[in-house]
Amino acid sequence: MEQDGPLVAQPLYRRAEAAMVARIVGNVWTPGMRLPNEFALAREFGVSQGTIRKALMALEERGLLARSPGRGTTVARTTPAEALFAFFRLRDGEGRMATPEPVEEHISRRAATDAERAELGADCAEVCVLERVRGHAGAPLALERMRLPAHLTPGMERETPLPNSLYPYLQDRFGLAIMRATEAVTAVLADAATARRLGVAEGAPLLRVERRAFDLADRLVELRESFYRTDSAHYAVDLARTPPGAATAPLQSR
Amino acid sequence: MEQDGPLVAQPLYRRAEAAMVARIVGNVWTPGMRLPNEFALAREFGVSQGTIRKALMALEERGLLARSPGRGTTVARTTPAEALFAFFRLRDGEGRMATPEPVEEHISRRAATDAERAELGADCAEVCVLERVRGHAGAPLALERMRLPAHLTPGMERETPLPNSLYPYLQDRFGLAIMRATEAVTAVLADAATARRLGVAEGAPLLRVERRAFDLADRLVELRESFYRTDSAHYAVDLARTPPGAATAPLQSR
DNA sequence: GAGTGGTCTAGACCACAAG
DNA sequence: TTGTGGTCTAGACCACTCT
Numbered sequence: 001m002e003q004d005g006p007l008v009a010q011p012l013y014r015r016a017e018a019a020m021v022a023r024i025v026g027n028v029w030t031p032g033m034r035l036p037n038e039f040a041l042a043r044e045f046g047v048s049q050g051t052i053r054k055a056l057m058a059l060e061e062r063g064l065l066a067r068s069p070g071r072g073t074t075v076a077r078t079t080p081a082e083a084l085f086a087f088f089r090l091r092d093g094e095g096r097m098a099t100p101e102p103v104e105e106h107i108s109r110r111a112a113t114d115a116e117r118a119e120l121g122a123d124c125a126e127v128c129v130l131e132r133v134r135g136h137a138g139a140p141l142a143l144e145r146m147r148l149p150a151h152l153t154p155g156m157e158r159e160t161p162l163p164n165s166l167y168p169y170l171q172d173r174f175g176l177a178i179m180r181a182t183e184a185v186t187a188v189l190a191d192a193a194t195a196r197r198l199g200v201a202e203g204a205p206l207l208r209v210e211r212r213a214f215d216l217a218d219r220l221v222e223l224r225e226s227f228y229r230t231d232s233a234h235y236a237v238d239l240a241r242t243p244p245g246a247a248t249a250p251l252q253s254r
Numbered sequence: 255m256e257q258d259g260p261l262v263a264q265p266l267y268r269r270a271e272a273a274m275v276a277r278i279v280g281n282v283w284t285p286g287m288r289l290p291n292e293f294a295l296a297r298e299f300g301v302s303q304g305t306i307r308k309a310l311m312a313l314e315e316r317g318l319l320a321r322s323p324g325r326g327t328t329v330a331r332t333t334p335a336e337a338l339f340a341f342f343r344l345r346d347g348e349g350r351m352a353t354p355e356p357v358e359e360h361i362s363r364r365a366a367t368d369a370e371r372a373e374l375g376a377d378c379a380e381v382c383v384l385e386r387v388r389g390h391a392g393a394p395l396a397l398e399r400m401r402l403p404a405h406l407t408p409g410m411e412r413e414t415p416l417p418n419s420l421y422p423y424l425q426d427r428f429g430l431a432i433m434r435a436t437e438a439v440t441a442v443l444a445d446a447a448t449a450r451r452l453g454v455a456e457g458a459p460l461l462r463v464e465r466r467a468f469d470l471a472d473r474l475v476e477l478r479e480s481f482y483r484t485d486s487a488h489y490a491v492d493l494a495r496t497p498p499g500a501a502t503a504p505l506q507s508r
Numbered sequence: 509g510a511g512t513g514g515t516c517t518a519g520a521c522c523a524c525a526a527g
Numbered sequence: 528t529t530g531t532g533g534t535c536t537a538g539a540c541c542a543c544t545c546t
Contacts (some may be wrong), residue, residue, distance in 0.1 A: 011534060037512065048536045063495045070544030078495070086495045091438070178370070179514085183491040186484035187441040187459035192352075205441035205459045210488075230440035235492055237437040241317050241332070241340045248522040265515060293533065302517045307532085322533040324525030 009192070014101040016055040019045065024064055024075055025216050027175060035065070035073040042179070063179070064216075067118075078168050087181055090141070090228060100134035100141055100231040102164055107131075111149050116147060119212075119220060126150035128157055130166075133197055140198045141233065147223045152176060157227050176221055181213040185235060194227055195199040207235055266301050270309040273299065278329055279470050281429060283400055285331040289319070292327075316340050317433070318470075332422050332431065335340055341363040341421070341467075344395070344482060345490040352487040354388035354395055357420055363383075363411040370401060373466075373474060380404035382411055384420075387451055394452045395487065398480045406430060406475060430475055439489060448481055461489055 010018070023029045037039065038056065042049040056073055059065040065071045080216040106252040112120065112127045120127070146166070148156070153174050156162075163169045170176040190210045195202040206227045213222035228235065259413055262274070264485070289295065292310065296303040302487040313319040313464050322328045337489045340464045346354040366374065366381045374381070400412070410416075417423045426432040449456040460481045467476035482489065 013534080037288045038521080051535060054534090056513095065514065068544085072512055073545090076535075087493050089493075178495070180492070180494045180543065183493060184383065185439060185461065185489040185491065187461045187482075189459050203457075205443050207439065207461075224304070228441075235439040237343070238434070239341050239343075239437060240434045241432070267515080305516060308515090310532095321532065322525085323523065324530080326525095326531055419521075 005014070013051050013054040013115060015231065016041075016045050016047060016052060017058050020055060020217070021057060029075050031075050031077040031171065033075045035075070037072065038127065055167055076126045078171055087178070087211075089183075089235045090136075090233045091202070092233050095236070098141065100136050102161065103131070103133040103135045105161055107157050107162070108159050110233060112149075116223070119223060120149045121219070122145075124149040124151065128153050130162070134164075136233070139232070140229070142228050143194060143197055144175055144224060144226045148221060152221060177216045178213045178222070179218075181211050181222075183212075184210040186210075188227070190227070198227065198229055200231075204229075206230070207234070216229045267305045267308040267312070270295075270299050270306060271300060271312050274313060275470070276320065283329050284293070285329050285425070287329045288328070288394050289327040305334065340466075342496045343437075343489045343491065344390075344487045346487050349421050349490070352390045354418070355386040356391045356415065357394060359384070359386045361411050361414050363494070365405075370477070373477060374401075378403040378405065382407050384416070388418075389435045390487070392482070394485070396480055397448060397451055398478060401453055402475060412438060431470045432467045432476070433470055433472075435465050435476075437466075438464045440464075441448055442481075444481070452481065452483055452485060453498070454485075458483075460484070464487070 021031070029035065036044070038049045038052050042052045045052060055066060056067065060067050060073075063075055065073055066076050086177075087099065088098070088100070088134065092098045095102065107130045109126055109128050112124050116127055118123055124223075126149075128146075128148045128150045130148070131145075132142075132144045132146075133140055134142045134144065148170075150156075153170070153176070159173075167178045170178065186208050188206055190200055190202055190204045190206050192202050194206070195204060198206070200206075207226060207230050209224075210224040211222070211224040211226065212220055213224065215221045274283070277497070283289065284356055290298070292306050295310075296306045299306060310319060310321065314321050314327075319327055320330050323418065342351065342354070344354070346352045361382065361384045363380055363382050366378050370381055371378055380403075382400075382402045384398075384402070385396045386396075386400075387394055388396045402424075404410075407424070407430070410428075413427075421432045424432065429486045429495045440462050442460055444454055444456055444458045444460050446456050448460070449458060452460070454460075461484050463478075463480040463482060465478040465480065466474055467478065469475045477508065
């Protein structure tokens with residue numbers, strides 16, 4: 001009656017897919033690394049080349065692999081531009097990304113609260129707290145406050161200033177690959193402290209965005225609270241009719 | 255050098271896919287209809303069964319077809335529950351959908367403004383304007399103002415009250431299948447009129463959501479401006495790392 | 509020129525749904 | 528029992544990249 005382990009036998013291509021994900025998560029296959037070709041993989045896993053291909057194409061669609069004719073299959077390497085595009089939703093009037101430049105940054109490390117341990121896992125004794133103001137076109141745009149499990153990011157609190165784009169840094173430095181996130185958006189009034197840092201009047205309307213970010217193994221690894229000014233930009237969302245049986249949750253939800 | 259028509263020959267499975275989309279858009283294949291089996295389609299299009307299968311699976315992923323073993327392949331039929339889930343983003347504290355109940359509704363028809371014609375197409379002489387207040391758990395939650403090309407929804411202005419879920423109605427009544435939408439979210443202060451209708455104080459923070467909705471053929475068919483209270487609900491977004499070369503725009507953007 | 513992935517075909521066996 | 532889609536295999540040809 002348990003949900004976790006599939007009781008029914010998974011198709012071969014699913015098992016091959018899972019085995020390859022395990023290698024990427026376990027850093028046996030590292031970002032940028034070139035994989036053996038389809039026939040070699042097929043021999044290795046004991047299936048046909050067509051079956052391996054199906055698994056490879058699924059992983060390409062999930063963004064874990066990059067394939068191109070003539071060059072071969074490589075483990076995807078997240079570039080700063082892509083990473084920003086994937087999770088940063090602020091756009092200007094013409095729909096272009098309102099690229100944020102760092103303005104100020106504070107980073108520290110402290111004991112995790114009970115609430116944080118409940119979300120980030122019982123083994124999370126300390127958290128790294130990163131607070132940033134980022135601007136665009138000369139004006140402050142966003143105030144962000146991130147919390148990460150300190151045992152997953154050892155020494156991060158001494159590496160200020162951090163790169164503008166955080167997720168590629170987490171991947172290169174700590175092997176933390178952020179794959180998906182959920183955001184909860186509400187409208188709030190700026191309090192005095194936030195208003196001062198964002199250069200708006202107290203009581204000005206702001207977007208408050210609460211983000212939970214998950215890594216390759218679908219562990220929650222970042223809690224983020226952001227406040228956005230939306231006087232010159234907006235939070236852009238693309239919605240599509242979801243096919244009923246389609247992949248809703250990437251993996252397990254817990 | 256033109257972008258529209260593919261100058262290079264498309265793969266067979268893409269051409270088969272496009273041909274099948276055309277049949278669905280042209281109502282040759284109607285929602286719920288059962289398609290011929292893979293071998294019959296293969297014969298009809300002059301390709302192999304494997305190629306047809308690839309096209310069918312792509313259309314299933316796009317949500318246009320539903321396939322199941324033993325039953326066959328049918329044209330997808332949008333149910334109210336799915337349609338609400340797909341585009342309605344408000345969730346309560348536990349992540350459940352904050353199902354909105356209609357509170358009041360006004361519908362009218364008037365000449366289109368120049369701005370509306372620029373967006374909805376030059377042949378859009380008149381627009382249908384639908385204004386609604388919707389509530390949840392006894393309190394007003396959202397004020398919505400929708401504009402649709404009147405020539406695509408003839409007689410709609412006499413059909414008040416309209417069903418709670420608008421898109422299934424548009425599909426059943428006018429053959430307008432909304433497939434995707436973009437939303438621009440900003441934070442604003444409630445003006446006097448909006449505050450009164452939503453039961454909040456003037457100057458309370460609200461989410462303002464501007465939606466553009468597109469049909470099967472990727473025509474812009476709805477402009478919508480909504481104001482949401484987010485004191486007891488939030489606007490929920492799921493973000494995923496997008497594979498660089500993946501399908502970003504469903505069809506052409508114009 | 510050698511090797512790669514992209515496309516296309518062909519045929520086999522299975523579980524499942526419907527009559 | 529019949530027919531369907533789901534899975535798996537096998538082999539062919541092509542365009543492309545790299546050296």
